[in-house]
Amino acid sequence: MRPTLPSFTRSALVAAVLLQPFVTLAAAPAARLAAADKPAPALPPFPTDAECLALPAVRMPLAFQTGETLDYDLDALGAKAGRMTMKVLPLKDGALPIEVTAETNTFFSKVRRVKGSGTSYMNPRTLRPVRYFEDATEDEVHRVADVKFHPRDKRVSLVSTIDGATNQWDMGWANEGLDVAGTIYVLRQLPFKADLKVCFDAYGIRRMWRTWGRVVGKEHISMPVGEFDAWHIEGVAARIDMPNARREIHVWITDDPRRLPLAALGAIDLGTIRATLTGFSRPGDKQTRAEPKGNLKW
Numbered sequence: 001m002r003p004t005l006p007s008f009t010r011s012a013l014v015a016a017v018l019l020q021p022f023v024t025l026a027a028a029p030a031a032r033l034a035a036a037d038k039p040a041p042a043l044p045p046f047p048t049d050a051e052c053l054a055l056p057a058v059r060m061p062l063a064f065q066t067g068e069t070l071d072y073d074l075d076a077l078g079a080k081a082g083r084m085t086m087k088v089l090p091l092k093d094g095a096l097p098i099e100v101t102a103e104t105n106t107f108f109s110k111v112r113r114v115k116g117s118g119t120s121y122m123n124p125r126t127l128r129p130v131r132y133f134e135d136a137t138e139d140e141v142h143r144v145a146d147v148k149f150h151p152r153d154k155r156v157s158l159v160s161t162i163d164g165a166t167n168q169w170d171m172g173w174a175n176e177g178l179d180v181a182g183t184i185y186v187l188r189q190l191p192f193k194a195d196l197k198v199c200f201d202a203y204g205i206r207r208m209w210r211t212w213g214r215v216v217g218k219e220h221i222s223m224p225v226g227e228f229d230a231w232h233i234e235g236v237a238a239r240i241d242m243p244n245a246r247r248e249i250h251v252w253i254t255d256d257p258r259r260l261p262l263a264a265l266g267a268i269d270l271g272t273i274r275a276t277l278t279g280f281s282r283p284g285d286k287q288t289r290a291e292p293k294g295n296l297k298w
Contacts, residue, residue: 058189120182176200224290
């Protein structure tokens with residue numbers, strides 16, 4: 001019997017995580033996922049720049065195309081907390097835009113009201129970002145981030161505006177510099193195999209985060225949008241300037257030409273959230289929507 005994905009009763013959502021469920025995210029038993037809410041007794045070593053090697057070259061052709069739309073439910077506090085949509089937009093100024101929008105529902109807005117969008121402008125050949133732009137409102141606070149990537153210098157330039165007050169600063173990365181909206185699209189193109197190690201730095205929440213982990217292997221997943229064999233990736237994300245502040249991440253991506261991101265589990269400041277694929281559409285294909293069949297089974 002495959003275990004059923006548990007619900008979470010002590011979870012909350014922040015705007016940044018609404019825009020990065022895959023960072024900027026095994027059929028894990030409840031006890032293991034609950035550990036994401038607590039610091040481990042002994043943290044494993046934080047990867048050095050030399051240990052955080054560049055990712056493998058992305059596979060071609062791309063598993064996605066202009067017009068692809070992915071819809072997700074966001075769950076927290078043991079219930080649906082909001083919706084998220086990821087879209088591949090037409091090329092703009094030679095870059096491939098990936099847009100992520102998210103909004104909490106009426107229920108969760110009583111805890112924290114969030115509405116926002118983030119767009120990654122990626123090199124269409126390498127899928128590395130050249131710019132990331134985010135516009136979000138959390139409760140009454142309006143936040144805008146305009147991030148430019150400088151691969152030759154391995155740094156990002158951030159212009160952050162919070163309720164009209166603007167600050168600017170630069171941050172660096174080691175061998176890979178990604179952003180929270182585009183990261184999952186890079187992962188979709190990797191040549192997965194069991195125990196493949198992954199490590200990269202990604203911009204999110206006005207900071208650079210080091211994310212490292214491995215491909216656990218393939219698992220069969222039954223969900224309302226269909227039956228899939230999927231690669232399970234597990235990892236940890238930590239701020240580069242605060243390496244002991246860590247978040248556990250789990251992601252499942254289908255083992256087929258579409259490489260669909262099916263689900264993600266991630267720890268945030270107040271607990272654990274999950275994003276679950278509820279629908280997807282691609283130009284020329286019939287739209288697929290979730291049918292109510294109960295909990296996911298892994």
